[in-house]
Amino acid sequence: MYLYRILLTVLLTFWISNIQAQDKGVVRFFVEVDNGYFEIEINDTLLLKRYKDTLPAGVYEAKVWSPGYVLKRFTFEVLPGQTTEKHIEMAKNNDFIQYELDYSKYRNQFHKHLTIPASITLASALSTGVFMVNAYSSKKKINSDLLLYNKSPYTLEIDDLKNNVATNNKKYNRQRIGFYINSGLTLALLGGTIWSYSKFKKTYKEPTYSKKSPFEDKYSLNINPLGCSFAIHL
Amino acid sequence: MGRFNYILLLMAFILLGCFKKFEEVDTLNTNIFDRDYIGEKWFVIDETLLYTNEIGQNKARAKVVIPEEHVPELKPSNITLQLKGKSIDTKLIDFPQAINGDYEGFIDLPYVGADSTYCFELGIYVVEENSAINSFEECYSIEP
Numbered sequence: 470m471y472l473y474r475i476l477l478t479v480l481l482t483f484w485i486s487n488i489q490a491q492d493k494g495v496v497r498f499f500v501e502v503d504n505g506y507f508e509i510e511i512n513d514t515l516l517l518k519r520y521k522d523t524l525p526a527g528v529y530e531a532k533v534w535s536p537g538y539v540l541k542r543f544t545f546e547v548l549p550g551q552t553t554e555k556h557i558e559m560a561k562n563n564d565f566i567q568y569e570l571d572y573s574k575y576r577n578q579f580h581k582h583l584t585i586p587a588s589i590t591l592a593s594a595l596s597t598g599v600f601m602v603n604a605y606s607s608k609k610k611i612n613s614d615l616l617l618y619n620k621s622p623y624t625l626e627i628d629d630l631k632n633n634v635a636t637n638n639k640k641y642n643r644q645r646i647g648f649y650i651n652s653g654l655t656l657a658l659l660g661g662t663i664w665s666y667s668k669f670k671k672t673y674k675e676p677t678y679s680k681k682s683p684f685e686d687k688y689s690l691n692i693n694p695l696g697c698s699f700a701i702h703l
Numbered sequence: 704m705g706r707f708n709y710i711l712l713l714m715a716f717i718l719l720g721c722f723k724k725f726e727e728v729d730t731l732n733t734n735i736f737d738r739d740y741i742g743e744k745w746f747v748i749d750e751t752l753l754y755t756n757e758i759g760q761n762k763a764r765a766k767v768v769i770p771e772e773h774v775p776e777l778k779p780s781n782i783t784l785q786l787k788g789k790s791i792d793t794k795l796i797d798f799p800q801a802i803n804g805d806y807e808g809f810i811d812l813p814y815v816g817a818d819s820t821y822c823f824e825l826g827i828y829v830v831e832e833n834s835a836i837n838s839f840e841e842c843y844s845i846e847p
Contacts, residue, residue: 604722615727618734620776624829624836627737638728645722656714663707 494547497521499556500533507535507559508682516688533557536680537565564678571676582669586662593658597651604644610637734775735837736827744839745773746784746825749807751843753814761814763821763845771804782806785835787824795828820844 498520500507509517511524511531526549534540538559545555561569614634621627731737735745746769754764769782782798790813798808812821822842826835 601721608722608725611725611728615725615731618731618737621734622736622775622777622779622782624736624738624827625831627734631731631737631739634728634731638725641722641725645724648722660707 492526492549493523494526494549495521495523495552496545496547497552497554498533499554500535501556501558502535502538504536507533507538508684509533510684510687516684533559534683535559536682537561537568537678540683568676568678572678575673575676578669578673582665582673583662586658586665590655590658590662593651593655597648597655600644600648600651604641604648607637607641607644611641735773736775738836740837742773744841745769745837746839746841748841748843751845753845754811756811762811763814763819763843765810765812765821765823765841765843767798767808767810767825767841769798769806771806774806778804783828783830784808785826785828785838786810787826787835787838788812788822791823814845817845 524547528546539562732739732741749766749768754762798806824840826838
C-alpha cells in the first residue's frame with residue numbers, strides 16, 4: 470500500500486510537470502545594440518535582463534531598452550514546447566548620438582593634450598635612461614682603467630689602458646652630452662605635458678550621458694532581516 | 704616660483720653632477736713607465752766615488768736611486784734601465800728594490816780624472832721594443 474502511494478505520487482508529479490512543460494515555450498531575444506546590454510519589460514509586469522527565458526505560451530507585448538537607444542515596443546508569440554527567436558533592431562536616440570560625437574571630440578582632445586605629450590615624454594625619458602646607463606658603464610670602465618694606469622709598471626699595458634681610456638672617454642662624452650640634452654628635453658616635455666593637461670582640464674569637461682533605465686523606478690526588490698518583497702509600481 | 708619649479712631646478716643640479724668630465728684623461732702622463740711621461744727626473748744620484756773593479760780598472764761610480772714614490776703602486780722587484788753615455792756602450796742595468804722601498808743601482812763610467820765631469824743618460828727599458836723611454840741626462844763629478 471505504501472509503495473503504491475509513492476508510485477502514484479511520482480507519476481502525478483511527472484504528469485503535472487509534463488503538462489506544465491507543454492504549456493510553456495522558450496523565447497530568445499537578439500537585440501542589436503553596441504553595448505551588449507538591454508532590458509525587456511513584458512506585458513508591463515515582467516522585467517527581463519537576459520536574452521533567453523521560458524514563458525507560458527501566448528502572445529506578449531514588450532518594450533526593450535538599452536542605454537542610448539530609443540525604447541522600442543514589439544510583440545512576440547511563445548509557442549508551447551518550442552523556441553521562439555525574436556530579432557529586434559534598435560535605433561540610437563539623438564541625445565546619445567550627440568553624446569557619442571561630443572565624447573569622441575573630448576577623447577581626441579584628451580589624446581592631443583595628454584596621451585601624445587605623455588608618450589613623447591616617456592620615450593624621451595627612456596632614451597635618457599639608455600644614455601645614462603651607457604654613460605655610467607663607460608664611466609666605470611674609465612675609472613677602472615685610470616686606477617690600473619696608476620698601478621701598472623708595464624709600458625705596453627699602459628699603452629692599451631690609455632687607448633681604452635681615450636676610446637671610452639669619447640663614448641662617455643657623447644653619452645653624457647646625450648644624457649644632458651635628453652634630460653633637459655624630458656624635463657621640458659614633462660613640464661609641457663603637465664601644462665597641456667592642466668589646460669585640458671580647465672578647457673574641456675567630460676560629456677556625460679544618463680544611462681538610467683526607464684524601468685528602474687517601476688520595479689523594486691527589498692530584502693531585509695524580516696523577509697523580502699518585490700513590488701511593481703504601476 | 705612654485706614647488707614644481709624648485710623640484711625641476713633641483714633635478715637639473717643633480718643631473719649636472721652625475722656625469723662630470725674626466726679631467727684625469729688629459730693628464731695621463733704621470734707614470735714613469737708611460738712613454739708620454741712628462742714629470743720630473745725620476746732618479747737621483749745618491750753618492751759618487753772612485754771605484755776600482757776586480758781587474759784593477761778605475762771607475763767613476765755613481766750610486767743612482769729611483770725613489771719609491773716615483774714608481775707605480777704595483778711595485779716590481781726590479782727595474783731594468785738602459786744606460787747611454789758618450790764614452791761607453793749602451794747597456795742595461797738592473798735596479799733591484801732595496802729594503803727601504805727605493806730602487807738602487809750603480810753607474811760605472813771610465814775614470815779620467817778628478818776634475819772631469821761624468822755624464823750619462825738613463826731611460827726605462829722596454830723589453831718588448833728593445834728601447835728606452837723617458838730618458839734623462841745626469842752629470843756628476845768625483846770629489847778628490
